[in-house]
Amino acid sequence: MATLPAAKRPWLSPVNRRRWQNFKANRRGWWSFWIFLVLFVAALLSNVIANDRPLVVSYKGEILFPVLVDYPEEKFGGFLAITNYRDPYNRDEIENNGWMIWPPIRYSFDTPNTEAPTPAPSPPAFLLSPAQRCAAYADGVNAKDCIFGNMNWLGTDDQGRDVVARALYGFRISVLFGLTLAIVSSIVGVAIGAVQGYYGGLTDLLMQRFIEIWNAVPTLYLLIIVSSVIAPSFLVLLLILLAFSWTHLVGVVRAEFLRARNFEFVRAARALGVGNLTIMRRHLLPNAMVATLTFLPFILNGSITTLTSLDYLGFGLPAGYPSLGELLRQGKTNVFAPWLGITGFMVVAVMLSLLIFIGEAVRDAFDPRKTFQ
Amino acid sequence: MTDSTGGPLLSVRNLSVAFRNEGGETLAVSGVSFDLQKGRTLAVVGESGSGKSVTALSVVRLLPYPAARHPSGEILFKGHDLLKADEAELRTIRGADITMVFQEPMTSLNPLHSIERQIGEILKLHGASGDASVRRKVIELLTEVGIPDPESRLSAYPHQLSGGQRQRVMIAMALANAPDLLIADEPTTALDVTVQAQILTLLKALQARHGMAILFITHDLGIVERFADDVVVMTKGEVVESGPTAKVFAAPKHAYTRHLMAAAPKGEPPVAAPEAPVIVEADQLRVWFPIKAGFLRRTVGHIKAVDGVDFKLRAGQTLGVVGESGSGKTTLGLALLRLISSEGPIVVLGRRIDGLDSSAMRPLRRDVQAVFQDPYGSLSPRMTVADIVGEGLSVHEPGLSADARDARVVEALVEVGLDPETRHRYPHEFSGGQRQRIAIARAMVLKPKFVMLDEPTSALDMSVQAQVVDLLRDLQARHGLAYMFISHDLKVVKALANDLIVMKDGKVVEAGPAAEVFAAPKQPYTRALMAAAFRLESIGGVIADG
Numbered sequence: 035m036a037t038l039p040a041a042k043r044p045w046l047s048p049v050n051r052r053r054w055q056n057f058k059a060n061r062r063g064w065w066s067f068w069i070f071l072v073l074f075v076a077a078l079l080s081n082v083i084a085n086d087r088p089l090v091v092s093y094k095g096e097i098l099f100p101v102l103v104d105y106p107e108e109k110f111g112g113f114l115a116i117t118n119y120r121d122p123y124n125r126d127e128i129e130n131n132g133w134m135i136w137p138p139i140r141y142s143f144d145t146p147n148t149e150a151p152t153p154a155p156s157p158p159a160f161l162l163s164p165a166q167r168c169a170a171y172a173d174g175v176n177a178k179d180c181i182f183g184n185m186n187w188l189g190t191d192d193q194g195r196d197v198v199a200r201a202l203y204g205f206r207i208s209v210l211f212g213l214t215l216a217i218v219s220s221i222v223g224v225a226i227g228a229v230q231g232y233y234g235g236l237t238d239l240l241m242q243r244f245i246e247i248w249n250a251v252p253t254l255y256l257l258i259i260v261s262s263v264i265a266p267s268f269l270v271l272l273l274i275l276l277a278f279s280w281t282h283l284v285g286v287v288r289a290e291f292l293r294a295r296n297f298e299f300v301r302a303a304r305a306l307g308v309g310n311l312t313i314m315r316r317h318l319l320p321n322a323m324v325a326t327l328t329f330l331p332f333i334l335n336g337s338i339t340t341l342t343s344l345d346y347l348g349f350g351l352p353a354g355y356p357s358l359g360e361l362l363r364q365g366k367t368n369v370f371a372p373w374l375g376i377t378g379f380m381v382v383a384v385m386l387s388l389l390i391f392i393g394e395a396v397r398d399a400f401d402p403r404k405t406f407q
Numbered sequence: 408m409t410d411s412t413g414g415p416l417l418s419v420r421n422l423s424v425a426f427r428n429e430g431g432e433t434l435a436v437s438g439v440s441f442d443l444q445k446g447r448t449l450a451v452v453g454e455s456g457s458g459k460s461v462t463a464l465s466v467v468r469l470l471p472y473p474a475a476r477h478p479s480g481e482i483l484f485k486g487h488d489l490l491k492a493d494e495a496e497l498r499t500i501r502g503a504d505i506t507m508v509f510q511e512p513m514t515s516l517n518p519l520h521s522i523e524r525q526i527g528e529i530l531k532l533h534g535a536s537g538d539a540s541v542r543r544k545v546i547e548l549l550t551e552v553g554i555p556d557p558e559s560r561l562s563a564y565p566h567q568l569s570g571g572q573r574q575r576v577m578i579a580m581a582l583a584n585a586p587d588l589l590i591a592d593e594p595t596t597a598l599d600v601t602v603q604a605q606i607l608t609l610l611k612a613l614q615a616r617h618g619m620a621i622l623f624i625t626h627d628l629g630i631v632e633r634f635a636d637d638v639v640v641m642t643k644g645e646v647v648e649s650g651p652t653a654k655v656f657a658a659p660k661h662a663y664t665r666h667l668m669a670a671a672p673k674g675e676p677p678v679a680a681p682e683a684p685v686i687v688e689a690d691q692l693r694v695w696f697p698i699k700a701g702f703l704r705r706t707v708g709h710i711k712a713v714d715g716v717d718f719k720l721r722a723g724q725t726l727g728v729v730g731e732s733g734s735g736k737t738t739l740g741l742a743l744l745r746l747i748s749s750e751g752p753i754v755v756l757g758r759r760i761d762g763l764d765s766s767a768m769r770p771l772r773r774d775v776q777a778v779f780q781d782p783y784g785s786l787s788p789r790m791t792v793a794d795i796v797g798e799g800l801s802v803h804e805p806g807l808s809a810d811a812r813d814a815r816v817v818e819a820l821v822e823v824g825l826d827p828e829t830r831h832r833y834p835h836e837f838s839g840g841q842r843q844r845i846a847i848a849r850a851m852v853l854k855p856k857f858v859m860l861d862e863p864t865s866a867l868d869m870s871v872q873a874q875v876v877d878l879l880r881d882l883q884a885r886h887g888l889a890y891m892f893i894s895h896d897l898k899v900v901k902a903l904a905n906d907l908i909v910m911k912d913g914k915v916v917e918a919g920p921a922a923e924v925f926a927a928p929k930q931p932y933t934r935a936l937m938a939a940a941f942r943l944e945s946i947g948g949v950i951a952d953g
Contacts, residue, residue, distance in 0.1 A: 049788075049789070298779045302785045306776075307770075307802050321789075
């Protein structure tokens with residue numbers, strides 16, 4: 035048999051190509067997707083956008099990267115274990131012997147503004163006159179530090195921390211938490227739904243009953259009890275929520291496997307001697323992936339909302355984490371500082387809306403009835 | 408409505424149908440014209456994709472508008488152009504003057520309504536009133552279509568009826584308002600041959616009694632020849648030939664008509680070779696499904712799907728298994744492949760395989776392959792042809808390099824007559840016949856000794872059937888394969904099988920060399936089956952189904 039020239043193999047199957055076209059055709063979803071992607075990438079780069087350390091420092095001919103490396107202060111003639119670059123003494127020392135490049139926002143999520151114009155919470159910079167903004171600096175309006183990057187663009191919270199930085203880091207942790215929870219619980223849910231649907235019978239019966247009982251456990255009370263015993267960290271919270279959120283997808287995946295396991299191509303694969311695991315992975319899982327991918331954006335939204343509400347109630351991430359729920363709670367406590375509540379609300383609302391729009395577009399793209407428009 | 412012109416009852420003039428899709432518009436039907444006189448039968452015949460069903464649905468405007476549209480043409484029913492009629496007018500015509508019977512009676516009936524309600528609804532929609540009189544009329548209709556003991560069947564649901572009875576109910580619904588035109592879209596395709604003959608006889612009798620015209624859509628030339636007064640042959644959306652049936656059949660003018668008529672599976676089965684090695688042997692094979700009842704789910708009885716079947720199948724030979732649906736043919740095939748559990752010894756290549764677990768069974772599976780009925784369902788829609796055909800190789804010859812595997816896939820595709828260049832495409836890009844070739848390539852790539860063919864030609868057009876039969880016979884001769892050929896289509900079986908077993912209710916009614924059974928069937932059941940298959944006649948008494 036003469037070997038044929040390797041025929042080109044399309045990297046997207048025609049079905050998926052049509053779905054991609056459908057997704058692109060949904061303008062709102064398509065734009066939401068790009069806006070969200072830009073925001074997400076920006077949030078992933080929070081450390082170089084909002085930080086209390088310079089990005090690059092040139093000191094006595096040496097190039098340093100404080101964002102990546104913790105340098106002791108003795109390097110610059112001080113005595114602390116970690117350099118505080120916002121300290122005027124250190125700043126002058128470095129600038130006299132070189133230069134440094136700061137991120138656009140010179141606060142991290144936990145950096146208190148020691149030169150806040152008013153007692154915390156202080157209002158956004160655009161609400162203040164130039165003189166008011168620089169009131170706390172020794173040289174007033176002419177102070178070297180009274181520059182754009184040191185302003186609190188959206189004010190500070192009640193501990194003097196920059197709201198923009200906290201919102202940015204909070205967005206990142208919310209999306210990362212939501213993504214991790216949604217993906218891990220989807221994997222668990224799909225695996226369990228697959229086993230139930232494929233084997234059916236007693237396996238299915240027992241696992242369905244277990245899920246019914248499991249779903250009856252009140253998650254919130256359990257969280258309150260657990261958080262009174264151990265301090266809930268990112269991981270602990272993730273595991274607890276995971277323990278209850280994996281059940282979302284089981285139903286649809288199980289139904290999909292129950293339906294597809296009697297298809298003739300599955301029977302044909304069994305006649306070929308293909309093993310159960312391979313059949314599930316290669317022949318049945320692609321069918322179930324449609325349901326999974328359609329649900330994923332909504333599960334992601336649900337996960338983010340859960341984390342935010344837990345933070346808001348005070349059962350979520352411990353103090354110190356930049357969380358949107360905590361920002362909202364501060365907004366509730368400090369009603370006279372509306373920038374806290376409004377910022378928190380806007381970030382959460384925009385994030386959830388974008389995800390819902392993307393989710394709708396994904397759902398429509400996978401809808402087999404939308405083949406012809 | 409009255410006949411204002413005195414012309415034909417239905418006159419279709421230069422009808423075109425276009426469907427909108429992603430790439431623009433596809434013309435499904437173009438420039439079709441025909442006339443149907445009162446009380447006559449016109450058959451529209453063609454292969455799948457020829458536009459015959461679309462034409463029929465256009466008559467009652469049941470296409471998915473606005474995705475479909477009619478760029479040209481008119482449909483004159485009693486002189487009125489239905490294409491210009493508004494929805495209200497169409498509603499008074501549909502179900503009263505023009506009615507339809509579809510292919511699949513199970514999905515055409517609402518599973519949640521009793522048959523009394525479904526037939527009664529049609530009557531009430533078109534003006535009948537009074538529960539008692541509607542009920543009387545329903546019973547009358549059911550009697551007319553030959554449902555035995557209609558009073559007791561009034562409250563039955565579709566799933567409680569057999570396929571033939573369901574189609575009779577559909578016909579009763581179509582008759583309810585004494586239509587002038589009955590459109591029957593492949594009304595017998597989903598039915599067993601014996602039931603098919605009964606339904607055709609019924610339609611003919613009803614037509615004689617009520618004088619309605621029938622527009623009969625079918626792919627089966629045998630039905631056309633026996634049943635229709637006039638025939639229209641369609642291919643690729645165009646009419647290629649039309650005229651009185653007798654004339655068209657006696658002297659087909661168009662090449663496509665001649666091609667259709669020559670399409671019946673032909674050829675001779677392999678000669679019996681009693682000294683060839685036995686490949687598969689079964690002795691008193693039984694598949695019993697337990698019936699469980701009561702709180703403790705105790706087994707109270709069994710459904711005997713296969714009840715004591717024995718046979719010997721030798722290399723290079725074909726065993727035909729025939730019977731109506733529900734006779735246990737497919738179950739027998741699945742039991743031989745050990746895809747369902749069974750009792751009784753099965754010996755494959757001298758080794759007993761009943762009782763082997765799935766991992767012990769795996770190495771044997773390369774010798775025992777299967778081709779299933781539905782070429783659309785048996786290929787995974789999300790895998791390329793190369794992946795589908797190569798899947799068995801990855802299980803049975805895991806050591807094969809990617810290039811070597813590809814070469815084997817190419818070889819198998821060439822062997823079944825497919826262009827190997829197309830192997831990176833997905834199944835939906837292929838026609839039914841090509842898909843069945845892919846399914847055969849999937850079996851052949853492992854170089855099996857025994858292939859179980861479960862109705863491999865039933866879902867295919869007649870001319871494609873003939874090609875697949877030729878291919879199977881050719882492969883058998885080349886590799887000395889043993890086939891078990893399961894089918895309800897006796898014509899195909901006759902062209903392939905040298906031994907035959909006839910099954911009914913899980914039991915073998917008659918067995919023997921195919922030539923003998925076809926020439927002189929001993930059992931009345933076999934005789935009825937053959938009469939229905941070869942002459943479209945129904946022999947009463949033997950086939951219980953209504």
